[in-house]
Amino acid sequence: MNIDSIQNGIVIDHITAGKGMKLYDLLNLDELDCSIAIIKNVQSKKMGRKDIIKIDADIPVNIDVIGYIDPGATVNIIKNGERAEKMNIRMPSMLTNVIRCKNPRCITTTEQELDHVFKLTDKENKVYRCIYCETKEERII
């Protein structure tokens, strides 16, 4: 299957197979009007199968979202058809307005203007907790 290469934009590669759509949703890529390709279940020597997202526009992407969903992914910045930068992704120590606290007793349920902020409290087990009520996030993937 062939997908045209992009001139100026972003390629999110090495996405764990099956997580591409979730990344598309959480990065709000549906709001963009440029060309976007989601390629699912691509053969990979390293990973067996992987997903890839190609964005045909030089726009800022929220690296924290990628690190939260799939810290093994890579982000390549493409300029004039060439890879200008390769970014390795890590789990972010803080997540702001990516996920919402589900605890009905949390202050974020009544104070609508508050940012929903989660802190990485256990890197080994990928546990994030709400900074206000310390409730563990419910993994969305």
Next chain:
Amino acid sequence: MRSVLDIVDLSVQELEELMQTACDIIDNPEKYQEACRHKKLATLFFEPSTRTRLSFEAAMYELGGNVISVSSAGASSAAKGESVADTAKTVSCYADIIAMRHPKEGAALVASRAASIPVINAGDGGHNHPTQTLADLLTIYRERGDMNNMTIGLCGDLKFGRTVHSLINAMSRYEGIKFVLISPEELKVPSYVKKDVLKKKRIPYVQTTDLEGAMPDLDILYMTRVQRERFFNEEDYLRLKDSYILTPEKLRNAKKDLAIMHPLPRVNEISVAIDSDPRACYFKQVANGKYMRMALILKLLKEAGTI
């Protein structure tokens, strides 16, 4: 600006300093009676409370300071929809320090980020209540003369009881501590407290439903109330509220120097017949709470450069 939202915001050394200050206040109250002269404490209580609000207010008066107060959400701008952050910013213009109770978890953190004066969390829902833990720690210290090497029994609602979680957190920083967790199955200590505190710090603990069986080992017995306001379901509350009632008969096998504690208010989990037992410490705990709040107000106002 330094605020105290959680007991772990204070190091073991700071706890030691606060306990020393509180003991000095008890021995030499006249030394402190003008310490906060012309300073104001704002008590913002958006949830009903008798002990904690009065304790803070008495603490500030005994330091020679003044108190301005909101005693219910209905009597404040919160009823008009004002945010916690805006309330904290406004009150910062009137007072030198805030003590705040709010039904929502994390409200004190929001207030502390907005305020330009120190904020003391006087209880944020079922989350944290650090000054109750300060009262508990001073009581343990004064009853036992040491904070190390003891077996602490926690009994009752160990699931929703915020004082229990804070006390576990605070005491697990000392040496030679063992916990006996006594509760009905439905009200056991949450797994994250066991995993993140007890197992992580390798603190020995046992879980049991049998209060009398655990009694002979205990140096401290910390009773708690099953709190109606933490239940969404009235039936569950009614079923569990009388799970443990401490009576003189149940103390038959207890140590002679056991300290019986309770954060109060009690409903019926400690029989009034125990009040005259010299091992009953829960009213001393109330007094200790005031002295620790005095020590904390002094510390935070000193650090803020206000006094």
